[in-house]
Amino acid sequence: MKRLLRLVMGIALVAAGAACQDAEISVERPAPRLISIVPSTVWNGCTAIISGTGFSTVAGENIVTVDGQAVAVTSATANRLTLTMPEHPDGKARVALTVDGKAADIELETVYAALPDLETKVTGIAPVKGYAGDVVTISGENFGAAEGTVVKFGDVAATVQSATANSIRVVAPVHAKGAVDVTVISNGKTMKAPSQFTYMVFSITSNAPTAGGEGDEVTLNGEGFSEVADDNIVLVNGQKALVKSATETSLVVVMPDNPEGKYNFTLTVGDKTITGGEFSYGGAWRVKTVLGASAGTTQDVAGAGLNARMKNAQDIVLAPDGSYWITIRGTHGVWKMTNVDETYTLSKIVATSGDDLLKNSFPWGGDFDSKGLFYIAGKGGSGRASCVLTCDASGKVAEYAIADVTLANVMKVLVDKSDNIYVLVRATAGQGFVIKVKDGKVLKKWNLTAKLYEMMCFNTDETKIFVFGNDSGDIQLIDVNSDSAPVRIAGTGTMHTDADTYTDGQEGQPLTATLRQCEGCICAADGTIYFTEIKGTVRTFTPGAGGDYSKGTIRTIAGQPYVATVKDGIGTAATFYYPGGMCLAPDGKTLYMIDGTGNGTVRKIFYK
8 A cells, every 4th residue: 555655646747847847947037237337438439348247148138328329239248248339429428237137236427438549659769870761660659640740850851661650660861960950740740850860980090000911809899789799790802801890980800811912801791791891811920928927937847838947048049850949048058949730848858967068158149050069158247257069969068269369258159051150259358359259369350440239140151140139239240252341221320228219220220229138049941030139029130222231220029118017919019028039930931939038938920
């Protein structure tokens, strides 16, 4: 019986559920609610947005009125309506909304007003400097159309490319260099830009230095360069130069390799190219330290480059095997410099020890004979008599005896092609002299003046000897085939004592030059004599027409008088501490010079 009752009740519930599914379910929409209208001040035809709740997403089902005038809704969401405000007199207006027959609980109030005047103004220009033909953008507000817009740079009208409400693009017209006002006429209003436009002249006005060679750094001066180094393309004779640094007015470039000659610089920045400046390849003497260092030393140290050390190096002489022998007076020795692919190395040939011949000999200027034997001027001192010494490749030192002559302060030995030996004796007091010696016997003697003389060299064919003074202020010329007394060939005879009295003299008049103590000299194949002065310079003495030195010219090619520092560089930009002995390399062009007293270095001097 209970089971039958449960079955009847279940059937009744299923039937009731089916009846509910067949019946319509009705949900009542709530009335819309208005929150705000934006903008709060409107004008005829403007777009307004109404915010609230309970809106229909179907635009036409939202009935909006403005003071009873129906307004179409252009778009709708559940809480946002967009519409175009109808014409209405200025003043307050009421906005109402009805959705699905239900009115919003409140109305919104807005205010109609006349459309405000929009201010046209210029806020800036970019770029603020450039060239005729550059495109300049003028920024601002409420500009008119391009057809009615006028832009002037100074008094010159520019071409207007395009215009929007916020920017105008124009082409800068041709104008002279300098800053000009930029004037804009738009919507009937004349306005001046807050900044001027500066016309530049893309140019190279100068360069320094004006001569040199590959690898030199040159500064280009001008205007209109890019401040980004790589944006400046610099060519010299078609070869690209590396731009190391850049500003708007200067570039530092590294010169490429080029043949000798004069070339202009070609610079390209963007779409602009100019040519200017001038640089001469092969027009400058250069100085480079290749061996030793100016740091203090108390001994000689073998090594390469700046790691080598020499105490009071004095003379340097080219050996028959292409090496360079260096006399070192400070530690009384002979050392050797070799050059392999511009790697310079110092090694010992012989140094003083015990009571050997080198001790206290103060080795000065030397030379080689035809057999490769090295002759050394032993200046002497500290109980050691002045003498002439010889040294072979093994480092064996011997004294070269000269009969019937007293030596005092021997300064330099020269050996000609016939192995005749010439010895410069400065003497301790009184008159110095030069002697010609063969097999230990004096063949000739030339007395010098009562002044002191320090160094000497042959001319190209070894028929003349030039003797350079210590305090004599001149150069004496000896004819080796004559017994005639030496002749003053250059110098005033009064040495310069400071930078104010230093002069190369007049061209073709070597007697007008002032001279100081010379520690090194050498004659090149073309007859040019190179000589050093301890007060900081390297100079040349070139003969006049026909090889006449009496009409020659003295010039300073490197260093500065009375500037005792050590700095590599070009020409007089380089400086020396104490220029000493010098020689020519096998190429006949490159000079090597001892520099320094106390701390010896070898300086390479070359023309490039």
